Amino acid sequence: MASSEFAVEMQDIVKQFVTPEGGILAAVNHVTMQIKDGEFFSLLGPSGCGKTTSLRMIAGFELPTDGNILIHGKDMSQTPAFQRPINTVFQQYALFPHMTVEQNIAFGLEMKGVSRTDRIRRVGEALEMVRLPGMEMRRPKQLSGGQQQRIALARALVNKPEVLLLDEPLGALDLKLRKEMQLELKTLQREVGITFIYVTHDQEEALTMSDRIAVMSKGLALQIGVPEEIYERPANKFVADFIGETNFLDGVVKRQNGNVVEVDLPGSGVVFVESSRKFTNGQQVAVAVRPEKLTLNSEIKDGNNLKGRVEEVIYIGTDTQYGVRFPGGQKARVREQNTSFAHKSIAKSGDEVMMSFTYVSPSLLTE
Ligand SMILES: Nc1ncnc2c1ncn2[C@@H]1O[C@H](COP(=O)(O)OP(=O)(O)OP(=O)(O)O)[C@@H](O)[C@H]1O
Numbered sequence: 001m002a003s004s005e006f007a008v009e010m011q012d013i014v015k016q017f018v019t020p021e022g023g024i025l026a027a028v029n030h031v032t033m034q035i036k037d038g039e040f041f042s043l044l045g046p047s048g049c050g051k052t053t054s055l056r057m058i059a060g061f062e063l064p065t066d067g068n069i070l071i072h073g074k075d076m077s078q079t080p081a082f083q084r085p086i087n088t089v090f091q092q093y094a095l096f097p098h099m100t101v102e103q104n105i106a107f108g109l110e111m112k113g114v115s116r117t118d119r120i121r122r123v124g125e126a127l128e129m130v131r132l133p134g135m136e137m138r139r140p141k142q143l144s145g146g147q148q149q150r151i152a153l154a155r156a157l158v159n160k161p162e163v164l165l166l167d168e169p170l171g172a173l174d175l176k177l178r179k180e181m182q183l184e185l186k187t188l189q190r191e192v193g194i195t196f197i198y199v200t201h202d203q204e205e206a207l208t209m210s211d212r213i214a215v216m217s218k219g220l221a222l223q224i225g226v227p228e229e230i231y232e233r234p235a236n237k238f239v240a241d242f243i244g245e246t247n248f249l250d251g252v253v254k255r256q257n258g259n260v261v262e263v264d265l266p267g268s269g270v271v272f273v274e275s276s277r278k279f280t281n282g283q284q285v286a287v288a289v290r291p292e293k294l295t296l297n298s299e300i301k302d303g304n305n306l307k308g309r310v311e312e313v314i315y316i317g318t319d320t321q322y323g324v325r326f327p328g329g330q331k332a333r334v335r336e337q338n339t340s341f342a343h344k345s346i347a348k349s350g351d352e353v354m355m356s357f358t359y360v361s362p363s364l365l366t367e
C-alpha cells in the first residue's frame with residue numbers, strides 16, 4: 001500500500017471552469033500540497049476559494065485541467081472515483097431516509113459483495129467508533145443532527161478508506177455540539193490512523209483540529225503549516241487577517257541590522273522587530289501584531305514602547321479590549337486578560353497610555 005510517505009499529493013493542480021457568463025474561472029490555480037500519511041490536514045479559506053473543488057479532484061469526482069494527483073505515490077489520473085481508496089463525508093450527510101442505520105452504513109459493503117455476517121460485524125464496529133453502539137435499527141429521522149453526522153461518518157469509515165475527505169461536516173450543527181464533535185473527530189482520527197482532509201471556513205475549528213493547515217484564497221494555497229506557524233508567523237496580510245485578529249501598523253524600514261529591523265511608524269515612533277527576512281531601506285512594511293501580544297502601561301525593557309491615547313474600552317468577559325490611537329493617526333487594538341478576581345480596568349477612554357510589545361511579537365509583512 002504505502003509506497004510514499006505522502007497519502008495525497010497535489011502537484012501544480014489547476015482547475016478551470018467555463019462560467020455560464022462565458023468567462024474562464026480558475027477555481028484552483030497551481031496548487032501544490034503534500035499531505036502526510038496519518039495526518040489531519042485542513043483546507044481553510046473563505047467561501048469560493050476552491051476548497052470543495054480541491055476535494056472533488058482528490059476524490060475523482062472532477063478531473064484537473066492541469067497537474068497531477070497522487071495517492072500513496074500512485075498517479076490517479078486514470079483511476080475513477082469508485083476505485084480510489086477514498087471516502088467522502090459531506091456537509092449534507094445524505095443518509096437514505098427510508099433505510100435503517102444498519103442498512104445505511106452497510107450499503108457500500110453490500111455493493112462490494114461483503115458477506116452478511118461480515119457486514120453486521122463491521123457495522124457494529126463502525127458504530128462503536130462513532131460512539132453510537134446499538135443504534136442499528138433506527139432510521140435517520142429518529143436521530144439528532146449530531147447523531148446523523150456520526151452515522152455518515154460511520155458509513156465512510158466502514159469501508160476502511162486510506163483517506164477520508166470531510167467537506168464542512170459539522171456545518172449544520174449548533175456551536176456547542178460542533179465544538180464537542182471537533183474534539184471527538186480529532187480523537188477518532190488518532191485512533192483509526194486514517195488520513196483526514198478536512199474542509200472548513202472556520203479558523204478556530206481548523207486550529208483546534210489540524211496537524212497542518214493550508215490557507216486558501218482565490219484558488220491559491222497561500223500558506224501551509226502547523227497551526228502555531230500559521231497563527232504566529234503568517235506569511236502575508238490575508239493569512240494574518242483571516243486567522244484571528246491582527247493589527248497592521250504601516251511603516252517604512254529605516255535599517256536592518258542582522259535579524260533586527262528598525263521600522264518607522266510615521267508620526268508615531270520607531271519600533272524594532274526581529275525577522276529572518278531581508279528588507280531594503282525605505283521598503284513599505286506592515287508590522288502585524290496580535291492584540292493579545294500588546295500590553296498597556298507596563299513598559300517592556302528591551303522592547304517597544306509607544307505612547308498613545310485610549311479611544312474605547314470594551315469589556316468582553318475574559319478580556320478587556322482597548323482601542324489605542326497613536327500620534328501618527330494609526331490605531332491598535334490591545335487585549336488584556338481579566339485575570340484577577342477584582343479586576344479594575346487598566347485605563348479608561350481618553351487616557352494617555354504606553355503600549356508595549358516585544359521585538360519578536362510582530363511579523364513584518366510586505367504583501
Ligand atoms: N461546476 C462549476 N462550474 C463553474 N464554476 C464552478 C463550478 N464549481 C465551482 N465553481 C466556482 O469555483 C469557485 C470555487 O468553488 P468551491 O466550491 O471550490 O469553493 P469553496 O471554497 O468550497 O466555497 P464554500 O466555502 O462556499 O463551499 C467558486 O467561484 C465557484 O463559483
Ligand SMILES: [Mg+2]
Pocket residue numbers: 051052053167
Ligand atoms: Mg465548499
